[in-house]
Amino acid sequence: MNIPNMLTMSRFVLIPLFLAFYFNDHAVTALLIILLAGLTDLLDGYIARRSGQITLTGTMLDPLADKLMMLSVVVALLIGGEIPWSAAAIMAFREVGMIVSSTIFYFRGLRTVPANVYGKLTTFVYYVAIVFLFLDVPGGVGILWCAVALSFVTTGVYLMKFRRLNRAS
Numbered sequence: 001m002n003i004p005n006m007l008t009m010s011r012f013v014l015i016p017l018f019l020a021f022y023f024n025d026h027a028v029t030a031l032l033i034i035l036l037a038g039l040t041d042l043l044d045g046y047i048a049r050r051s052g053q054i055t056l057t058g059t060m061l062d063p064l065a066d067k068l069m070m071l072s073v074v075v076a077l078l079i080g081g082e083i084p085w086s087a088a089a090i091m092a093f094r095e096v097g098m099i100v101s102s103t104i105f106y107f108r109g110l111r112t113v114p115a116n117v118y119g120k121l122t123t124f125v126y127y128v129a130i131v132f133l134f135l136d137v138p139g140g141v142g143i144l145w146c147a148v149a150l151s152f153v154t155t156g157v158y159l160m161k162f163r164r165l166n167r168a169s
Contacts, residue, residue: 002048003047007044011041011065015069018030018034018037018069018072018073019076021033030076030134031135034127035127038123041062064099067095071092077130083133094151094152094155105162112162118154118158119154122150125150129141129143129146
């Protein structure tokens with residue numbers, strides 16, 4: 001297993017760690033774990049591309065780790081009363097939809113679209129919202145709604161690129 005894949009796998013381990021700290025009233029530590037997970041996401045992609053270590057395993061597990069971490073954060077914030085049900089439901093619907101569709105596409109032999117600037121921007125806005133929410137900074141829910149809206153724009157861009165990519169092959 002290469003270093004980028006080990007970094008990806010570490011995010012799966014960070015999920016229960018995050019949940020344990022969050023639900024035991026250690027919100028700042030839980031936030032630091034989320035930020036660590038975000039850092040490993042940046043590093044694994046950077047290292048994989050830079051050193052030519054992109055693997056099928058990494059290509060499949062990296063987005064899964066991201067989606068599961070985000071779902072864990074959404075569930076925790078919902079249970080903690082930090083975000084409205086409507087935001088959690090919409091976010092969960094999109095994240096689960098992305099996981100299921102990626103799995104279906106993979107097993108049908110279709111190519112997936114690599115991350116792009118819109119996806120990275122969406123992730124950044126989500127992280128800003130999460131930081132605001134965890135630190136009780138006003139405006140966190142508003143930023144979260146911006147991230148939700150941006151995530152659907154990003155999904156539309158991915159779908160258009162996906163169709164173009166698989167129509168050409």
